[in-house]
Every structure is written in structure tokens, then in C-alpha cells.
Amino acid sequence: MKIVVIGGSGHIGSFLVPRLVRAGHEVINVSRGSSPPYADVPEWQQVRQVTADRDHEEREGSFGDRVAALGADVVVDLICFTLESATALVESLRNQTEHLLHCGSIWRHGVSLKLPIAEGTESAAEPLDQYGIRKRDIAGMLKEETAAGGLATTSIHPGHIVGPGWLPIGPLGNLDPGVWHTIASGQPLQVPGSGTELMHHVHADDVAQAFEKAILHRDAAAGEDFNIVAPTALTVRGYVSIASSWFGQEPRMETVSWEEFRRTTTPEFADSSWAHLSRNHCMSIHKAASLIGYAPGYEPEQAVRESVQWLIDNKQLTVPSLLA
8 A cells, every 4th residue: 555654753653664664565754854763774765755844834724635645545644733733634635545544642531530541431531731632632533534434544542652762751750861860870769649650651663563553454443543552551669660670779769749749850840740640541452452453562661671771872861870
């Protein structure tokens, strides 16, 4: 098939595009062209690159028609963040392509009520911020579009995406690189809350796998939405313990109040920690496994360790001791 990937040079696309090439598809990557993919593999030599400024072209009302003119059988949209943007693309692609796949987020769910959180259930409260609200609304629009007999659509909702080339969401639910220095040196780590809060990571290649399988199993995936995460979720306490062992250290934690935690870090890191830990997410992948054969290859700690190892090897993360 001819497959257009919008935003294919990012976290997910760096793994998805080579997968699609290896499967024999003709692949077109639509991106700003401002950054290379995270994984420099030979498959990229077979990819047609189309440079586009989505924001500018959407303001002019031309982006959707430009994508439609590429004549793809399948369009994968990895960088859509508003209902208006998604709706415009659907209207341009209706009757022009066979399948549109959208990248959402598990943050379309708010605070957990029952675990694991399954699609189409009341397992979680309403989303907490505009990002989550928009991802929820886009997924709902796509489902309605397909149910009404329009464009076949699928929404894929990853957890906290991990991979080589960027910092993972760490044990405190933020991107503070100092957390890794504290853990690697065996110093006490101040943890807000109880330490039992959950985060659900996923390797970028497993997200890519889900998109590939949804494309392969179009009839089963059409009109559906899927949680895409690792087989298990990490508690803060478990995450600290596992990460400490990588550096030959015993886990040392001090639980503190949120007020005290905010006094010891930046507002940005504190807000990120609250956003991740207050949701307390653990997602079910039963639907994706049963309908499209999703089978994640990485446990969360494996994905995180690979990311941390890459950062250390490439001198983008400084720690006092190397991974054991």
C-alpha cells in the first residue's frame, strides 16, 4: 500500500516508518523537515520526504487537500492536537483514502477510578486538561465518523512514550535529569505522595507495532480506539527500586507532602509530577491484543533502561556511576 505518515520523524515515526518500509509499503513522510528521525536506519533511504508547515497550511485551509493529493491508501496522523485540525483532515480524506489512523493519548482519561482502565468503560474520570480533552474529543469524532459510514478511522492511545534519544518520564513523573543522578549516587530521593502511584510507559517501537497491526487488520480496527502501553505499569516505589538496582544501589526514598516537594523543585517539574502521579494510570491492552494482535515487546523498565543507557552513552545524561 501507499502510506502517508504525518510527523514521521518523531518518537513514534522513527520506528513506524522503517517498519512499514520493511513490510513492503510505499511510504511518504510529511514533516517540517527540521529534524532527523531518532533511528538512522537504511530504510529511510526508500522514504519520500514531503516538507510541510502544517499550522500555516491549516490556517490557509490547504493542508488536508495537500495530503489527499498524495493518493495514499492509508494516512497515519501522529501530530494532530485539536478537534478542528482532525475534522478538517477527515473532510479532505473522506472518499479519498481507505483508512485514517490518529495518535491520541491515555491522557484522554482523567483520574483512575477502576484499574486497569479499559476503553469504553467508566474506569476513569473526565480528562483533566485541554490536551486530554482534545484527545478525547478527537477520538469521539473519529468513532462517530466511521459509525456513520464515512471514513474508516482508528485512534491509537499510547502511554508515556519511551525510547532511545530522549529522556523518559522518570520515577517522580517528570523529566528532571537530576532524579537519575540522585538514584545513581544512592542518595535519598524525595517522593511526593505515598509511592504507590502508577505510571504506564510504552516503548516507541511498541506504539509503532500497534499502528502497523491496525493497518494490517483494517476491518477489525475500523471505528475502534486502543490503549497502547507496556504489559505492566510501574509504581513510583517499584520504579525507584528497579532503577536503583541498575546502578548497584539500594533504593532510598523519603516520602514527603506535595507542599514540601514543591519547595524542593521547579514549578515545571512539580506540575509534571502532579499531572502524571495524580492520574494514577494503569491501562488494559486486552482490546488491542484481541482485535489486532498487539503484543508489546518491552516491559516498562526495559524500555526506560534502554533510554537511560542511550543518554549516558551519548553524554546527554551525567551520572556518578554507569549502569551495571
